[in-house]
Amino acid sequence: MSKHKKMVITSDSEYDSEMDDFIDDTPQEGDIDLTSVLKAVFNYDRSKFRDTEDDDACMESSYGQISQEEYISAKTGLMEDLADIERKKKLKMAAKKRKEQKKR
Secondary structure, eight states: OOSSOOOOOOOTTSOOGGGTTSSOOSOOTTOOOHHHHHHHHHOOOGGGGTTOOOOOGGGOOOHHHHHHHHHHHHHHHHHHHHHHHHHHHHHHHHHHHHHHHHHO
């Protein structure tokens, strides 16, 4: 006889009556209508986008487009790294000059 008990996995679709009152989403007195608040703050109109269809065709890319984007990103990153190195050199030189001037 084994010391370990066999674990039984139950289906997620089984109804669990203990969880009925876990989330209480009934409206409470003093609740704020967040949709109206967001509309007022950001001037957002949901009806403006109601008739638009999601077109995923423009989200497809070829291997060449991806390679070109990767090349551009790598080049931009290298340029930023070189600019950071140059900036750090200038800061070190300025700190070294200040240190030498304090000694005099």
